[in-house]
Amino acid sequence: MTDTRTTEPTAVAAPTDAAADATAPAFDPEIGMNVVELALIKQILLGPDSTEIKMILTTPFCPYAGSMINQVKEQVESVVEHDVKVTLLAERWDPRDAGLMW
Numbered sequence: 001m002t003d004t005r006t007t008e009p010t011a012v013a014a015p016t017d018a019a020a021d022a023t024a025p026a027f028d029p030e031i032g033m034n035v036v037e038l039a040l041i042k043q044i045l046l047g048p049d050s051t052e053i054k055m056i057l058t059t060p061f062c063p064y065a066g067s068m069i070n071q072v073k074e075q076v077e078s079v080v081e082h083d084v085k086v087t088l089l090a091e092r093w094d095p096r097d098a099g100l101m102w
Contacts, residue, residue, distance in 0.1 A: 026071035029064050035072060039097035042089055051076060052085045058093045 025034030035041055035055065043054040053072055057065055069086045076084045095101070 026068060026075055028058060028068060030062075031058065033098075035068065037098060038093070040068075040093065041072075042091065046080070049082055050085070051080050051082065052087060054087045054089055056089050056091045056093050060092075 025036055027034050028038055028040070031038065038058065040055050040057065041053060042056060043052075045052040045054070053076060055069075055072060057068070062068070065088070069088070073084050073086050
């Protein structure tokens, strides 16, 4: 027996500006790539009341460190809706981790 039921198209709401902002990646302004593409995010510890992001920088004394840390913190807080701690690790960044070869 053939099913002759038809399905109605489902309307999908367009993302709001707030939702689009929440998914916008944090960028390294000097390199022009986001922190995920650069493999700077090393660990995410997600809890019900707290979240910790462990990340590294591309250079030990990156002049944009404060800006990048704030971007990561704000982006994650807009999604998890609680305080986020960003911890900088002493690990050195290797461009090969991001698939980059110069």
